[in-house]
Amino acid sequence: MNNQSNSGNSTHTIVERNGKSPLVLDYATRPHVSQSEEDWQSPQVLDIARRRGLLIAGTAMTVTLLTGVITLRQTDSYEGAFQILVEPVTAESEQGLDPLSSEPKPSSNTGLDYATQIQVLGSPKTMKPIVEQIQKRYPEIGYGSLMDQLSISRPEDTKLIAVKYKDEDPDRVKFVLDQLAAGYLTYSQQERQSNLRQGITFVDDQIESTRKRVDTLQRQIQTFRQRNNLIGTEALASQVASQIQGLEQQRLEARREIAETQKQYNNLQDPSGAIAALAADPAYQKVLDKMREIDSKAATESTRFQASEPEMAVLQEQRNSLIPVLRQEARRVLGDKMASVGTDLSVLETRQQVLGNAQRYWEQEVQRLPVVSRIYSDLERELNVATDSLGRFLATRENLQVQAAQKEVPWQLIAPPATPQMPEDTKQRNLVLGAIAGLLLGVGAATIAERVDDTIRTNDELRKHVRLPILGSIPLYEALQRPHFLQRGIPQRADLRSDTFRYSGFSESFGSLYSTLRMLKADQPIRSVVISSPSAGDGKSTVATYLAQAAAAMGHRVLLVDADLRHPQISSLLDLANDRGLVDVLTSNLNPQQAIQRVFNLTAARVTNDPTAIVADDENLYVLTSGQVPPNPARLLSSQKMKRLSEYFHAMFDLVIYDAPPLLNLADSKLLASHTDGMILVTGLGKTSRFELTQVLDRLQTARTPVLGMVANRDPSSFADMTY
Incomplete structure (x- = not known):
């Protein structure tokens, strides 16, 4: 086969055996876009929740449990509060002059930076005299312990500052709040007088420097106009x-x-x-x-x-x-x-x-x-x-x-402190907040796990990552994941022959895959393909087996060749004898017809030496197992005898399917693909990583290996049990 590649646009040209109808495919990977750059829509969030449900639930339960334990160990606490009016509320007082403007300021603009004022009230400098008064009665209370239980805030859209303090002793709460209220009122009187004096001094300094600046600029303009004879x-x-x-x-x-x-x-x-x-x-x-x-x-x-x-x-x-x-x-x-x-x-x-x-x-x-x-x-x-x-x-x-x-208007204590009578009930609130925090942390952990995980999990992710066509999507068939199928790989004979399985979504997906494969090149149908995958465990052998069955069911004579000479699977999947196979044909003078086996109703039966016997039977599925594992599989697959054998298979059968080894770090599949019409790459969703797939496609492109397309295996979004 002749291959042509263009590194400039990352395309690969497949020329058929007879030189007709070149098929141009671009199978370079697209630049990976992280999930943080994609639109996180509700289906994606639901998929993450489904895949990472255990992580979310575990995190939420752990955080909730820890919150409950901490809450139950807490003792009852009492909370008291007082409120201070820090600005006048009358319209006459509000309608003042902005210090930086000669225009009256609007009544809604108080001019006080409440956020900064609250920080100042809680600063060590402001709190130092207050703490000294408190320590005269309660020496154990320091600045740090006081601030841990103290809350200073501004009720929304008010000119008030609210101060709250919590403690196990209600009398201590009352005493601390009294000292805080007295200290803040004293601070307000001193601060306002100090602010006015500092403001006038600052403005005087600015006036002097600005006046000098004006004089300097006027002299510069005069000199400049005289030097340049400039009137205007x-x-x-x-x-x-x-x-x-x-x-x-x-x-x-x-x-x-x-x-x-x-x-x-x-x-x-x-x-x-x-x-x-x-x-x-x-x-x-x-x-x-x-x-x-x-x-x-x-x-x-x-x-x-x-x-x-x-x-x-x-x-x-x-x-x-x-x-x-x-x-x-x-x-x-x-x-x-x-x-x-x-x-x-x-x-x-x-x-x-x-x-x-x-x-x-x-x-x-x-x-x-x-x-x-x-x-x-x-x-x-x-x-x-x-x-x-x-x-x-x-x-x-x-x-x-x-x-x-003008007369100074000091802060006013409008809600004086009182001794709290009932302890604060925070246990239920803490449990609810702990559950919410646990859920949020669980979702965050799941999101981080998704972003760190490099695995391709959905058909859409695969389609976005590669430029190759997705020839088919094989649904996740739960029966194949059961213990007795992990050895066999395919359902038992009764399952395969049942109408429920025959017309299920899993079975029909292979018929759709074969139809798509035939329509790739209508003028010259594809006669031989290599089925491979980036790494082991992607399901390539299963896909090759069911694709061969689907093609045979449509009346085509199909030969399934187990070319995975390192870890052959076809003989065990179909329960066939593996005493003679591809290795024996390549290393001896064994007639291929003596090694090919016909599958009758999905049970193994030897094919007679008469080639007409293959045509005479109603069953169209033929299998050539691997035989004994050779010491150097790559050498056998790249031999001239393998090339002649492929041409012989191509002439004898309507479709030849080669189950080849994984591509990562192995050259067997690429060597075998040079004798066929192209390669189909099986990707196991939820297993294959973007890094592995990119590495494999880069090597295929470097080797100029023809790739017909991708098959997404174990697609969780498809329905394997759907019947019609």
Whole structure:
């Protein structure tokens, strides 16, 4: 068989013997998601309770029993209490000023941190003078023993503090509460006066430091504005933008003038341009007019005189004398014109350079502007914050001074201590709380056990852990777990032939498994499979046996081969003789037909040497046991003779099922799978761990072993006894 794998996507390709219909399966494990990351729904909680019921019940009973023993050993105790009003309740008193705000505070906000106040009341510093007064009468009471029996709390939505104390002696309860009440009232008077004085001192210190901070920030802003010529960041931004826009317009105008001047300069160097420049010069035109006048006069006189006559010679001489003058005038005019244009061009280029430098300067100012603005904004913000803080501190000082001038309202004892008359009945409550705590601890212990346990317990957990298809789910059949079936592994003949078993959920699950196996590749049905498992005890031999029976019951000729040459099980499961088997066929010249046994009504019967006898009988299940255990099973299964024998079985039977050894730390199954259409991996729910399964699948992928799918064995969610 040809195998193809792609490590990039963790897929495995199975190519059939005839090269048709490649089946691509991805059997890499999915990343394990712990149960703490999953949604704990009610079905999962019920499953945990069912699996860990003994742990939950044991923990709950143990905790409840311990609670009961401790409660019964406790002596009766008396509890007394008193209540102190720590804040005024009148609307006038409630509507005060918040020390940090000039606005009236709402009546619902008392401003007292009750949680902190309760901690202070129970602190060693506050309790020290009270304990000293108590020890004058009861020296055995110390701070630790007092706090163990003392409870300080705030009744919900009140301005009260409730103090409770428990002891075996009711008179001692009354005395301790009296001392606590007196001590707390004294503390309230001292604390309020001390708080006001400390508050005013603190606010004065803050005002001084904040005022210095305001002065420092004002000086920094003044220096920064002077150094950067800054009136305001918005004005500076507008000025920079205006300058850049104006310079851009001037540079455009300068470029236009340079282009025109350059064009004029180039025209002066061209004959046509030179003629135009000379035509515009009056001096040159005056000389030219004289020459034209002489030419006109010579033309007139030429009608009367010959060219050699003196009159014509005089005119020619006059004309010749004007030519140098005309040329000199032309050079003067063109030279002056070009010098003037060149000077203009140089001036314009200098202007363009100056404008460019100016524009670059203002562009640098644009780059600097955000930094300047940010620094200025930060300084202004700090100044605003400091100014606001200074204002609040000034207002707070005024409020504290007003409060200090007002009449102090001390704490009031509204429910004085009394001597308790009846002991506190806590036994029933303690027992109920102990039972609840035990149940919660039991559930917690079960949850921890579930999270620590790496075992795959349900079909859903298996489906989430692997990417292979789940070909079938075999329900947990309680009969197989009974002592006499732990040896045989399958029900007795009467059980198997009964209608109740034949149409039970357990039996039908194998029919469904075989149907699924046939539909994996419809164009070329699977003819040979290896049944293996990650480790021993997953039920692979049982699955192989019942799968063979289900296929035979559908009219197919099925050969079940016990290829587990290390710990063979098929012969004992089917009660067959194992004196000759696969090992004998591979190690000797024994004809396979002499070792194959036909199962008649699930009882062993030898097959005759005539192959037609297999076809003639109504029973279609044939078994090749393992034979004697060889010293080197892997060598036999990887031999060429095993390959030829597999091809022979493939040709003789509709389906060949090999019961192979477990995969963990053994290579037998992988060697055998190379001679078949693929492997079916049986996973025992409640036994196989995620680590074992991941390790096995990784090794199968490395060996490029074709795996058709998984079978979930002993599924507790299926119903083995269900009939239809």
